Amino acid sequence: MNKIVYKLRPSDYWRIGEHENWFADMAAKGFHLKKMGVQFARFVKDEPKKIRYRIDVCIKKKITAEQIQMYAESGWDYVTSYQFFHVFSSPEERNAPELHTDPAEQSYTLKDLDKKLARNAGIVMVSILLMFGMLFSIWFLDGTPTFVLVQGLAIQQTILTIFIGFTAYTTLQASISIRALRKDLIEGKQINHHAPWKKHHIRNSILAFFCTVVVGLTAVLPFVQLVKADTKTLPEASPALPIVRLADIEKNPALVRGESTYMGDNVDWGNRYTYEWSPLAPVQYETDENGVVPGKMWEYGSSEYTPSIHTRVYQLSIPGMADNLISDLIKRYNYEYSVEDFVTIKHPKFDHLIVHEEEELKEVLASEGKNVILVRYHGYADLDSVIENIEEKIKIISK
Amino acid sequence: MAYNGGPMTEAMYYVLLALMHPNHGYQLMQAITEVSNGRLIMGPGTLYGVLSRMQKDGLISLAEDDGRRKTYQITLEGERALRMEFSRLKAMIQDGSILETGDENE
Numbered sequence: 432m433n434k435i436v437y438k439l440r441p442s443d444y445w446r447i448g449e450h451e452n453w454f455a456d457m458a459a460k461g462f463h464l465k466k467m468g469v470q471f472a473r474f475v476k477d478e479p480k481k482i483r484y485r486i487d488v489c490i491k492k493k494i495t496a497e498q499i500q501m502y503a504e505s506g507w508d509y510v511t512s513y514q515f516f517h518v519f520s521s522p523e524e525r526n527a528p529e530l531h532t533d534p535a536e537q538s539y540t541l542k543d544l545d546k547k548l549a550r551n552a553g554i555v556m557v558s559i560l561l562m563f564g565m566l567f568s569i570w571f572l573d574g575t576p577t578f579v580l581v582q583g584l585a586i587q588q589t590i591l592t593i594f595i596g597f598t599a600y601t602t603l604q605a606s607i608s609i610r611a612l613r614k615d616l617i618e619g620k621q622i623n624h625h626a627p628w629k630k631h632h633i634r635n636s637i638l639a640f641f642c643t644v645v646v647g648l649t650a651v652l653p654f655v656q657l658v659k660a661d662t663k664t665l666p667e668a669s670p671a672l673p674i675v676r677l678a679d680i681e682k683n684p685a686l687v688r689g690e691s692t693y694m695g696d697n698v699d700w701g702n703r704y705t706y707e708w709s710p711l712a713p714v715q716y717e718t719d720e721n722g723v724v725p726g727k728m729w730e731y732g733s734s735e736y737t738p739s740i741h742t743r744v745y746q747l748s749i750p751g752m753a754d755n756l757i758s759d760l761i762k763r764y765n766y767e768y769s770v771e772d773f774v775t776i777k778h779p780k781f782d783h784l785i786v787h788e789e790e791e792l793k794e795v796l797a798s799e800g801k802n803v804i805l806v807r808y809h810g811y812a813d814l815d816s817v818i819e820n821i822e823e824k825i826k827i828i829s830k
Numbered sequence: 831m832a833y834n835g836g837p838m839t840e841a842m843y844y845v846l847l848a849l850m851h852p853n854h855g856y857q858l859m860q861a862i863t864e865v866s867n868g869r870l871i872m873g874p875g876t877l878y879g880v881l882s883r884m885q886k887d888g889l890i891s892l893a894e895d896d897g898r899r900k901t902y903q904i905t906l907e908g909e910r911a912l913r914m915e916f917s918r919l920k921a922m923i924q925d926g927s928i929l930e931t932g933d934e935n936e
Contacts, residue, residue, distance in 0.1 A: 532875075537837060
């Protein structure tokens with residue numbers, strides 16, 4: 432039995448002349464076309480032979496027995512079909528007459544395909560616009576593109592949209608090329624049966640490889656994020672973690688942990704820390720901590736003093752994103768206060784320090800190099816104490 | 831494009847001409863070469879395209895179909911169209927006759 436060989440097939444199926452030439456060049460090397468698959472063309476290894484190949488276009492996917500018979504009588508053997516393209520071959524020594532002797536007549540065979548491709552291109556263009564619209568809203572609806580990027584939420588959608596966009600471009604290209612070919616034929620220009628194919632073939636192979644790798648990685652990304660992410664109940668002390676703790680700010684031995692408001696998966700969500708990973712922020716912590724000082728009361732009202740703290744910690748891959756991340760964090764998690772309430776302070780230990788104080792609410796956003804820490808604290812300890820703690824913790828994460 | 835009575839392509843004209851006698855596939859190609867006095871050699875792709883289009887337009891019809899081989903014949907409409915095209919071409923030749931007198935003057 433002869434050896435079967437698979438070759439990556441050119442993705443630009445509409446380049447008729449290049450395909451004919453490719454098949455002929457392969458046959459000259461002893462690879463004879465048998466079938467075209469979705470990604471690969473199947474060849475059978477045999478004696479090298481000079482064979483002419485011609486591709487006929489027919490909007491019907493199945494070619495008629497009459498047509499095959501008619502071509503065979505003129506010395507053209509039916510090889511295979513892919514979609515609307517039907518391949519015929521004829522050994523050179525057979526000297527068979529050209530299939531198409533009248534380009535203007537041949538242009539009619541492209542008419543239906545041309546219409547179909549134009550319709551496809553239209554539909555695809557509308558869909559891709561919708562997709563871009565959706566992606567745009569994920570990115571910019573909140574006006575916090577850096578945050579979206581750092582969290583790694585939209586990376587997959589973005590890359591997939593780019594690839595679908597590329598597919599749309601291909602569809603458009605097919606439509607334009609077939610239209611141009613049809614025009615050429617109407618004007619009497621024959622198809623170039625010896626069109627060079629190598630340049631496009633190399634480009635397509637590289638592109639196909641690149642797409643496979645990137646799409647593969649993209650598919651894996653959410654799983655990596657899922658596996659790496661974890662949420663645990665905060666331990667009483669966490670000297671190794673870059674997390675600002677309530678006890679360090681309150682400095683009150685009477686402070687005890689607040690009653691858990693919500694337990695799930697054995698995690699006290701009122702006192703938890705979540706670890707997350709994304710390509711642009713390989714280290715991320717998000718924490719909540721609630722405490723209570725028995726016997727002590729809030730100054731206003733008659734309830735017990737229950738300080739709380741929410742923190743976010745990011746170690747970025749690209750330090751340059753820190754400033755944008757801070758301004759996005761302010762925008763995204765701030766509903767009541769305007770951006771003007773946040774004040775920038777110069778501090779020797781931080782590249783950037785922004786604070787916001789409103790009675791017992793203290794918010795601090797600090798960055799140093801590629802590290803960003805956000806602390807939102809409710810309680811009576813002062814702002815400086817919060818900043819000092821951030822200074823300590825940012826040292827831990829910098830190591 | 832349905833035939834609208836305008837000028838025919840050369841391929842259409844000769845296929846209709848050849849089909850004044852019902853014929854099929856390979857023989858039809860030979861008949862075309864014959865009827866054009868060897869001037870026109872039509873490839874099977876072109877022939878097949880013209881046949882299917884003209885059949886759709888009602889200029890020709892099937893005389894016989896044994897599954898693999900179809901025999902075509904010209905229809906009344908096809909013959910009318912062919913004759914109209916013939917008179918058009920004849921008129922064009924007559925109009926061109928000034929070229930011949932021009933040659934004689936040389």
